[in-house]
Amino acid sequence: MKAKLVNRVHSTIDPADPHPYLHGAWTxxxxxxDADALDVEGSLPMDLDGVYLRNxxxxxxxxxxKYHPFDGDGMLHAIRFRGGRASYRNRFVRTAGFLAEQNAGxxxxxxxxEMPPRSERPGWGAQGALKDSSSTDVVVHAxxxxxxxxxxxxxxxLDPQTLQQFGPAKxxxxxxxxxxxxxxxxxxxxxxxxxxxxxxxxxxPYMHCGVVSAEGRLHHYRPVPLPGPxxxxxxxxxxxxxxxxxxxxxWDAALLPKGLHxxxxxxxxxxxxxxxxxxxxxxxxxxxFEAAPTYALHFVxxxxxxxxxxLDGYRQRCPLPPPLEGAPKPYAMLMAYTDLHSLKPQLxxxxxxxxxxxxxxxxxxxxxxxxxxxxxxxxxHPHRYVYSALGEHGxxxxxxxxxxxxxxxxxxxxxxxxxxxxSEAPFAPRPGGNAEDDGYLVSFVTDLNRDCSECWVxxxxxxxxxxxxxxxxxxxxxxxxxxxxxxxSALRHSE
Ligand SMILES: [Fe+2]
Numbered sequence: 001m002k003a004k005l006v007n008r009v010h011s012t013i014d015p016a017d018p019h020p021y022l023h024g025a026w027t028x029x030x031x032x033x034d035a036d037a038l039d040v041e042g043s044l045p046m047d048l049d050g051v052y053l054r055n056x057x058x059x060x061x062x063x064x065x066k067y068h069p070f071d072g073d074g075m076l077h078a079i080r081f082r083g084g085r086a087s088y089r090n091r092f093v094r095t096a097g098f099l100a101e102q103n104a105g106x107x108x109x110x111x112x113x114e115m116p117p118r119s120e121r122p123g124w125g126a127q128g129a130l131k132d133s134s135s136t137d138v139v140v141h142a143x144x145x146x147x148x149x150x151x152x153x154x155x156x157x158l159d160p161q162t163l164q165q166f167g168p169a170k171x172x173x174x175x176x177x178x179x180x181x182x183x184x185x186x187x188x189x190x191x192x193x194x195x196x197x198x199x200x201x202x203x204x205p206y207m208h209c210g211v212v213s214a215e216g217r218l219h220h221y222r223p224v225p226l227p228g229p230x231x232x233x234x235x236x237x238x239x240x241x242x243x244x245x246x247x248x249x250x251w252d253a254a255l256l257p258k259g260l261h262x263x264x265x266x267x268x269x270x271x272x273x274x275x276x277x278x279x280x281x282x283x284x285x286x287x288x289f290e291a292a293p294t295y296a297l298h299f300v301x302x303x304x305x306x307x308x309x310x311l312d313g314y315r316q317r318c319p320l321p322p323p324l325e326g327a328p329k330p331y332a333m334l335m336a337y338t339d340l341h342s343l344k345p346q347l348x349x350x351x352x353x354x355x356x357x358x359x360x361x362x363x364x365x366x367x368x369x370x371x372x373x374x375x376x377x378x379x380x381h382p383h384r385y386v387y388s389a390l391g392e393h394g395x396x397x398x399x400x401x402x403x404x405x406x407x408x409x410x411x412x413x414x415x416x417x418x419x420x421x422x423s424e425a426p427f428a429p430r431p432g433g434n435a436e437d438d439g440y441l442v443s444f445v446t447d448l449n450r451d452c453s454e455c456w457v458x459x460x461x462x463x464x465x466x467x468x469x470x471x472x473x474x475x476x477x478x479x480x481x482x483x484x485x486x487x488x489s490a491l492r493h494s495e
Contacts, residue, residue, distance in 0.1 A: 003035040003474035009092065012061045012106055020331055021069035021338075025397055025421040025446045025479045028058045028072065029090075035474040036087040038079075042469040045440065047431050048081045048457065049488035051160050052442045054423050055147055056480025057135045058092070061107040065118050068334060069396060070481075071111030073098050074135035074147050077444060077477055079455050080161055082488060086455070086471045091163040093147050093156050097124075097131035112151075113334060116259055124181065125151030126201050126229070127261055137184035137482040140490065141195045142216050144169075150233060152181035152199045160486055171218040178221060180208060184482070185234040185298075190376065190490075196237050196277075198244055202229045202256065209235070209242050209275055220278040224286060228253055231263060236302040236311055238380050240280045243302055243311055246271040249295040249319045265320045270294055272359075274309060274352060289352040291359045295319035297345065300372040303380050307355040312386070314370045315348035315363075324394060340391030345370045347386060347404060365411060369402055371482075373426045375436050385437045387427060387460070390415070397421040397479060401441065403463050414463045416456075419448040426485035427460060437461050440468075442485060446476060453477045 011030045013022065022028070057072030074093035079086055092098055100121070101108050109131035110118035116129030124132035132153030139146055145160040146169060154168035154177070171177050178199060186197035193214025200207045205225035212218050230250045236243040248268040255262050269290040276282050299313035321342035323332035336342040347364040369388030384407050390400040400415035401422070416422050425443035433439055441458040453476045456467040 001035055001039050001472065001474060002037050003033060005031055006034055007032040009060055009102065010105070013059060014062055017062070018328070019067050020328070020335065020395065021067065022059070024395075025448060026069060027476075028060070028478055029075075029475060030060065031475055032091050033474045034089050038086045038088060039472045040086065040469050041472070042467065044081060044084045044086060044457065044469045044471070045430075046084045048428060048440055049083075049431065050428055051078055051080045051486050051491060052426065052428075052455065052483060053078050053138045053140070053145055053160060053486070054444055054480050054483035055135055055138045056478055057133065058478055060092075060098070061101055064107045064110040064114065064120070066111065066113035068112040069338060070136070070150065071131070072133060072135055074133045074149075074156070075480075076138060076145065076147060076158060076163060077480070078161065078163055079444075079471065088455075088473055089163050090477065091158070091165070093134045093158070094165050094167075095132055095134050095154070095156060097133060101131075116261075124153045125149060126231075127151055128202065132181070135481070137186075139186055139188050139195070139484055140486040141188050141212070142193070142214060146186070146195075148182060148184040148186060150184040152183045152201065155182050155186070161491060169216075171212055171216060174210070174218040174221045176218065178208060178210065183232070187235060187237055189237060190379070196235070196242050198224070198232065198235050198242070200230060200232055206230060207232065207244065209244060211278055222275070224273055224275060229256070234296070234298045234313070236299040236313070237277070238302050238304045238309055240277055240282055240304065241309060242275040242277060243299070243309070244273040244275060245296065246273070247295045247319075248293045263320070265293070268293065272311070272350065272352065274354075287354070287357070289357070289359045291350055291361055296348075298370060298372065300347075300386055301374055301379060301383050303382055305382070307353055309352045309354065310382075311350045311352070312364065312383075313348060313350070314345035314372065317344035317346060318342060327394065335394065338396035339394055340368055340370055340396075341393050344368055347372070347388065364406060365404055367402065367411065367413075371398070371424045373424065373441075375427050375429055375439065377429055378436060383436065385460070387425060387441055389422070389424060392421065398423065401425055401443070401458070401463060403437075403460070412463050414458075414466070416445055421446050421448075421479055422456070423480060424483040425458075426483055428485045428487070431487075435461070444473070444477060446479065451476055
């Protein structure tokens with residue numbers, strides 16, 4: 001391995017702070033690396049060609065008050081595979097908030113678990129006083145990696161291979177980048193090259209969605225009016241629709257004027273908006289569909305079948321869990337909200353009947369899973385396989401993967417091993433492959449036993465065989481949230 005330490009930022013985090021999300025696999029790192037010719041245990045397939053990008057919440061400064069693991073500064077990790085070799089880089093996302101705190105040498109904004117007035121400067125996001133850390137999600141659109149924040153904010157642009165930074169996206173057309181910001185989980189429709197996105201806020205109409213062309217021009221932006229502030233997290237899309245959601249878990253409206261942002265379940269149905277995509281020849285009115293109350297963090301795929309629009313995602317069986325049993329008291333609520341085994345999400349299917357205006361829904365699996373990936377060549381079409389993350393009990397950590405075969409109902413879980421935690425693992429289709437599962441799953445893992453990190457590559461047709469390659473990274477990296485795979489064919493113009 002040829003590794004070069006490019007930069008190290010000064011941290012003010014107190015190593016004695018007992019917060020569980022500042023230790024173990026969530027221990028932040030402060031170094032930025034360039035590394036080539038990475039050492040490989042096993043063998044990297046010659047046809048694995050592309051870049052795996054993963055965002056992460058990586059705090060630099062001692063928090064102002066209570067810390068939430070989703071407050072940390074965005075750090076992007078990139079590993080490029082080509083010709084049986086791999087190279088790696090990581091960079092903090094140079095957000096306005098990150099740069100301001102670098103100048104100040106300390107934290108200036110409080111986080112999700114604190115009272116907003118504790119922030120020392122005006123903030124961003126739906127809550128209104130958070131630092132836009134751009135730390136939640138990453139997609140690649142028009143040759144640029146775009147990082148995003150789950151509470152809405154800028155989309156920060158980076159080169160997907162070099163991680164060179166180009167600042168916030170500035171769109172042409174329709175008034176430019178929305179003042180309301182953009183939520184995490186914008187989607188790229190690779191058939192049109194469009195970026196589909198949504199945002200949400202505390203001001204009416206409370207939600208918008210829009211479409212950006214393959215050339216980076218905002219050509220569609222419309223309100224999706226809601227009855228009040230809501231907390232949507234993900235969206236989906238089909239050939240003709242963007243699918244947005246209004247779940248009954250949202251801030252208590254009576255407490256908002258007091259500055260308290262307390263989520264609770266309301267006695268309301270779940271609602272899904274089918275928003276016609278521009279350029280389609282269907283009635284532009286939004287169609288709303290009701291479903292049983294729940295909350296869903298993430299969807300997998302959606303498609304159209306005759307009069308039906310079908311949506312797969314993860315329905316939570318317990319969206320408002322009790323405090324985590326056995327957790328240190330100050331962290332018991334936070335640890336329940338970030339514990340998959342408290343929220344109990346399961347793979348689920350919603351079917352919206354456009355002719356009747358009705359919804360049918362059904363479980364696809366009973367196991368606790370989330371953070372699903374699939375062969376995105378099947379986006380907007382029926383898929384057979386979903387690859388979910390398995391959660392560690394009590395902590396927001398992924399301890400394995402599960403391949404769901406929706407045709408047979410078989411599940412193939414694989415565990416990484418004790419003390420080894422992975423990332424969201426996108427599916428990298430094998431060039432020239434025909435079968436839906438002919439490809440690779442790629443995940444960063446952090447091994448607390450050996451105090452190191454690697455990138456593991458699995459053959460998706462045989463997860464039980466274990467990783468076919470383990471690629472050593474130059475440093476131990478912390479856990480994070482979302483990741484994406486971009487094939488080499490979509491990167492060529494930036495080389
Ligand atoms: Fe997410």
